[in-house]
Structure formats: structure tokens, C-alpha cells
């Protein structure tokens with residue numbers, strides 16, 4: 001399939017050619033492509049969909065989808081109908097676009113006309129989608145989601161008999177997959193995974209011969225029992241670690257540098273930042289950086305996280321502010337940093353996972369929060 005997206009001149013947008021931004025985020029589309037191919041070889045013969053919800057975890061859904069199309073991906077998942085409608089014009093007609101949360105009242109007509117396939121999570125959603133098919137006098141595609149133990153979305157076990165009957169009596173609906181979602185795929189040894197798999201196998205049997213869509217990134221790595229016909233990774237494509245406590249097999253995709261806006265030397269006993277939570281214990285050199293919690297660098301990094309400059313760790317001191325934060329640069333030569341110098345937030349010395357851990361969160365939350373005020377470029 002042809003890559004139909006307009007990815008005009010990503011080279012012209014390289015960070016080096018733009019000036020004056022508080023931060024520079026780089027998305028390595030070649031690494032994204034290699035991550036897709038790696039997952040495809042693990043999941044083979046199952047197909048691999050790309051989960052591009054939340055603007056492809058903040059990387060840019062149009063650019064990411066274009067790259068995945070070029071790598072052979074034909075199936076895409078978003079969370080909301082709005083996201084699907086925005087992305088649809090950028091996909092060829094042969095590509096499938098699924099909405100994980102299914103339909104909110106009023107979204108049916110929009111999804112039908114945009115050739116978007118809802119994941120149907122409840123009998124009400126099922127009835128409303130079937131009613132739409134009747135209005136349109138044509139078959140509409142659907143995915144059926146079952147709750148296998150996460151208690152978030154999907155039909156309860158007790159509803160399955162009714163769903164089967166409804167589907168048998170609904171020639172207006174073309175069911176493409178039965179689906180469920182793993183709650184603990186990032187911890188492969190948890191018994192919850194085995195229990196959910198057993199429940200999913202029951203669903204597959206009850207709804208045979210419908211194909212199964214089950215595994216997210218972590219699920220892909222848990223072996224072929226979990227693969228079904230279509231796997232749906234998100235974070236692994238974007239270089240995040242799919243599983244905790246093991247080496248991350250994925251290539252990093254995102255890097256982030258932010259700009260120094262001021263440096264200063266302060267004596268021992270100086271308070272730094274809001275509420276003076278940090279007190280210097282020595283004569284200290286500080287740099288104020290041009291990004292803060294409004295840019296997705298969580299306030300929980302206050303006094304805990306760090307940035308890097310040529311491999312030197314520069315600890316964040318005091319509170320992270322909305323638009324800035326302060327780091328201790330005493331380790332660096334006097335003239336190493338100046339107005340506009342860039343320091344590494346995510347890159348060769350600090351992975352996305354390290355930053356997320358310091359912030360007390362997960363890579364997903366960091367990626368999806370990274371700010372719109374940064375200059376974003378693709379290479």
C-alpha cells in the first residue's frame with residue numbers, strides 16, 4: 001500500500017534550523033518503522049495494528065500513521081470518534097480505523113459516513129449502531145469488546161449469550177473481530193494475564209469463527225497464545241518499554257532537549273524556586289530551563305529528576321514551575337551553558353523510562369503530556 005500522507009520536507013524542520021523555541025522534540029520515524037517491523041516479526045502470522053490514540057501518544061497521529069502505512073500497517077486504533085474523523089482523510093480507503101471507546105450518542109452518523117469502525121462495548125452501543133445501519137440501509141462494520149477481567153469496557157460474561165443472539169439476528173452488522181484488553185500485560189508473570197487469556201479463549205469459542213484481537217504491546221511479548229489475528233501495540237511502537245523489570249527491546253523514538261534561559265551563581269544557603277523548598281548547601285551554579293509542568297514535565301520531578309548535558313547529570317533543584325525549572329550545573333565548566341544552550345531531557349543519557357520513574361509515573365503519561373510549545377521535528 002502506498003504511503004499517502006503528506007510528509008513534506010521533514011528535513012527542513014530539523015531542530016537545528018529552528019530557533020527560539022523552549023524545547024525541541026524529535027521523532028525518529030525510521031526507528032518507529034523498525035519497531036513496527038520488529039513487532040510484526042514477533043506477532044507473525046498475526047497482523048499488527050497501530051494504536052494512534054491521543055495524537056499517537058503525542059508524537060503526531062498523521063505522521064505516525066503515514067510511517068506505519070509505509071511499513072505495511074493497514075489497521076489503526078484511536079480512542080474517540082473525534083480522533084477517527086480527524087485521521088480518516090489521511091488514510092487510504094483500504095485502511096481500517098477503529099474507535100476503542102465505541103460510540104457516544106450522536107457519534108453514529110459521523111462514524112458511519114467517515115467509514116470508521118466502532119468497538120462496541122455494550123448492548124446499548126450495539127443497538128444504536130444497528131439502528132444506524134438500518135437508517136443507512138447498508139451493513140456497517142463493528143468490533144465486539146468483552147470484559148475478560150479488567151472491568152473497564154466491554155460486555156460482561158453474563159451478557160455474552162444475549163450478544164450472540166443479537167448478532168445472529170443482526171445481518172446489518174458485520175463483526176470483524178472479538179476483542180478484549182489485558183490489565184497487567186506490563187507484568188507478564190501476573191496470574192491475571194493467564195486468567196484473562198482463558199476467558200478470551202472462551203469468548204473466541206463462543207463466537208467462532210470470528211477472529212480475535214487481544215494483545216497490546218505487553219501482550220505481544222507474552223507469546224503466540226495471546227496474539228489472535230490482530231495485535232494492537234501502542235507504546236512499543238513509540239519506544240516505551242512494554243514490560244517492567246526487563247530490558248526494553250524497543251528502539252527509542254522520541255528525544256527532547258530544552259533551552260537554558262538564564263544561569264547564575266548563588267552562595268551557600270540560597271533558596272531556589274517556589275516556596276524555597278531547596279536550600280543550596282554550597283556556592284552553587286544554577287541554570288533556569290525554559291520548560292515546566294505546562295509542557296508536560298511533571299511537578300513531581302521537583303527535587304528528584306535531572307537533565308543531562310554531554311553525559312553530566314544536572315539535578316532538578318526546587319519546584320518545577322509552570323514554564324521553567326532550575327537545575328544545578330555546578331559540575332560543569334563555567335562557560336559550558338549559556339543563553340539558548342540545549343540540555344537533554346530524553347535522549348542517549350536519559351531514557352523515557354528513567355524520566356517517568358523519577359516523576360513517579362509511566363512512559364505513557366510522559367509522552368502524551370509533552371507540550372505543544374516545543375518545536376517538533378521528524379527525522
Ligand SMILES: *Cc1c(COP(=O)(O)O)cnc(C)c1O
Nearest residue numbers: 051100181216217232233234235
Ligand atoms: C491504549 C490501548 C492499547 C495500546 O496499549 P499499549 O500498552 O500502549 O500497547 C491497546 N488496546 C487498548 C484497548 C488500549 O486502550
